[in-house]
Amino acid sequence: MTKTNQGNFFEDFSIGQVIRHATPRTVTAGDVALYTSLYGSRFAVQSSDAFAYAAGYSKAPVDDLLVFHIVFGKTVPDISLNAVANLGYAGGRFLSPVYPGDTLSAVSEVIGLKENSNGKTGVVYVRSTGYRSDGTEVLDYVRWVMVRKRDEASPAPDPIVPVLPDAIEADALGDACPILDNGEWDYDLSGSPWRFSDYEVGERIDHVDGMTVEEAEHQIATRLYQNTAKVHFNQHSEGQGRFGRRLIYGGHVISLARALSFNGLSNAFHIAAINGGRHVAPLFAGDTVYAWSGVREKAEIEGRTDVGALRLRTIATKNRPCADHPLTDYDGKYEPEVILDFDYWVLLPR
Template sequence: MLKTNAGRFFEDYTIGDVIHHAVPRTISGGERAMYHALYPARHALYSSDEFARASGLPASPIDDLAAFHVVFGKSVPDISLNAVANLGYAEGKWLKPVYEGDTLRSVSEVIGLKQNSSGKTGVVYVRTSGLNQHNETVMEFVRWVMVRKRDENAPAPETVVPELKQSIDAADLVLPEGLDFSNYDTALSGDPHRWGDYAIGETIDHVDGVTIEEAEHMLATRLWQNTAKVHFDAMHRDDGQRLIYGGHVISMARALSFNGLANAQMIVGLNAGAHANPCFSGDTVRAWSEVLDKADTSNPSIGATRLRLVAYKGDAAFELKRDDGKYVPQVLLDLDYWVVMPK
């Protein structure tokens, strides 16, 4: 009897399927230490218990993207094990901070299917939720993935493409309970610039660059238990290269954005995201940001800022798309997200 799992192929998905992903994971301090070893992550709220307590939280949570990677990684064996590429994100919300000792699990619902014209692959849309040990939803997001078909002759399912919001309304963003920046210390955070110092339309070159090493992205892939074959099996691609895990690029770009956005303390919403071009070991990743919008929040000491974060390689600062609307080849990531900052 076959006891192994080859993963799902495109024809194995049905609209409305609810998939409970194995295996729950309890978060420890090792998660934070490893995350900060992999990326130059320095945002104060995720680095210091004392800074977090001064901001109204009981302790420093695990980094927002580290929690995202845990929840995302749980979904990979059921959603994207046989993926060609992870294509995009939408409607992401961070609803509760994740602390050491919390246990996370993931659940996904299939909300869309569309076979590609080649008949060899199709796009699967899922809404994934991360839940803690109290069955509380700590985050949720939609992503869509191009997945291989097992049998190219299998009939195409009815096309269902979900209607997704272009962005999350600022009024729908959720602040962590107790979060307050009334006593915010910019000397400790590392940057004097607050919410009011940023203007819509402003662009920021984050200056620094980091060369992606094979060992680091492989460690990240294993840490988040991302079993997608394109990330760790060099024989799975015709060019013999492992594709850098998209989450590795997201976290690297977010960490690089500290230089210019050190007070963008917490990610609270993910409006959209695209892995524009593949990233491979040896590429040097740099980043720039654009301020897309600003909004008040329910707390007068906290402002919300909508940012576009662009990761790129080579010499492409502030370049994004060509005249035909396609991304320039140097752009690796285009991420649209909401953060909270002190006023």
């Protein structure tokens, strides 16, 4: 029996199966510095202990997406090593702020299985949860991936497809955000005067700036998350693959778009939920990422007068500025430069 991990195939998953993922990870100030250096994020709460403390945190929390990437990375060897495609996310909630020194682990439960009609692959739905070493949950989300079968002759399981929400309900937001002392929120230091009340549903914001990605950068980022998917790292094999190139981890694009969104959303300091996301097209080293955001919904959170929630749809493109808010063409197909369509809730001071 081989001692190397071959990853799970479609037949290896069963409904209700719980997988405890390897390699717990203590998040440190070193991870935070690397995250800043890879994306250039400038949100004041995550950048300054003093700002965060004045606002109501105990100190600067770790960027929400760094938490997401670390938890996601742990699931890769068990869930998606034999994945053909990462099909979607839903129902992602940030449940508790994470600080340097916290140790994160991840567990996944199989909540859906459906073999594809070709008999070669199937779709696996998992709910993955990130938690601290004391057991408190910090994040959970659903993702579904298309996974190869080990043996095409093996029988199909009874199909079970979970019902997933289009979006997290507003009242379920805010668990990872302390009650803010808005009187202490310094709008010079945070980067703009625009707060919750200044944004309107339907508003579109071009984030203006662009960022070119290098091979070393996405590899350094993806290894930081201990994400082992070989398509990101192995030019020797990928050179003979579908694209002839290493594929950049989709989460890298999400983090780039989020960092660019500071220009126009400086006070949107916290991602409270991930409603859904689609990696529309691949990104490769040498490409330049731009982004724009549309405001889909505004919501108050029951019992909270300190913050309000914006539901955003952030679109990232490659090699195309976003002043004209590129999205779909007349047939409803994505414009060729669109690489990410990301739907999430952010919190802002009211």
